[in-house]
Amino acid sequence: MLSKKTQYAFHALTYLAENQAKGPILISEISQERKISLKFLENILLEMKKAGVLGSKKGKGGGYYLIKPPEDVQLAKIIRMLDGPIALLPCVSLNYYERCENCTEERCGLNEVMAEVRDNTLKVLEKKTLKDVLRNR
């Protein structure tokens, strides 16, 4: 399951996308509108900024804004950024690969299946973008 953090991130991103015309949006506005703890949301937005998804502006008239058009923001990227691996096993993760203990990959049938699951999942999450989850499509 996606963590609250990632779920909040999606709430924030769709809010930003739907209000792009207004220019930079205050953290506090997103927090109120989408009912997310202000300080927790601060962390999340900052993390997304560092990952290159959001931009920000300080001082009066400041706030956060999307740095790319919604159709260029892959859902897979957001999930990986905040939740880590999408794969079900470390040994089949493309971005967070780790060897499995107690299991030789060459002879383990599980990783083949899990690689198939991963591919099927990514087929959706890498194709779909922020634009696809907006309310006013």
Place this chain on the structure above:
Amino acid sequence: MLSKKTQYAFHALTYLAENQAKGPILISEISQERKISLKFLENILLEMKKAGVLGSKKGKGGGYYLIKPPEDVQLAKIIRMLDGPIALLPCVSLNYYERCENCTEERCGLNEVMAEVRDNTLKVLEKKTLKDVLRNR
């Protein structure tokens, strides 16, 4: 990611499947062969017994054994049993459904995408069985 618990469960299940001919297998044997903490494994096997996947026999010559042929044990069932929901959001889970807070499902584009992910995942996990992950296929 799958929890250790579920990963251990798969180790145990494949061991049981590969040694079916030997009759009931001791917890301690699986624990040693697959390097899993004995007491932790006890809990896991018991849970699978209660869920109807394993049978057991007490006393000398006892142990655990598969109650169904490996090709009848869906991977999805094992995962759900020990890890819970397979879906990425509670509101698109078939077996563990819960309403999402702060999000009206009718107008939330996220759940449509996540339902698609779920379907793609289940396409694999409900088709593949314990037999498909055995070493000596």
Place this chain on the structure above:
DNA sequence: TATATTCCCTACCTTTTTTGTAGACTAATA
């Protein structure tokens, strides 16, 4: 340049989940 505004950063705290352990109990078998 003073001040208000707003994001930035570090550190911490609480709760929940995961992972693992202890020990007594019950059932089967020889």
Place this chain on the structure above:
DNA sequence: TATTAGTCTACAAAAAAGGTAGGGAATATA
């Protein structure tokens, strides 16, 4: 009836998730 082996309840440690506090730094504007 002694031994073997699973069953059950409870607990505990460690890790992860979720959330909070408070000051610092950059910006805008008067």
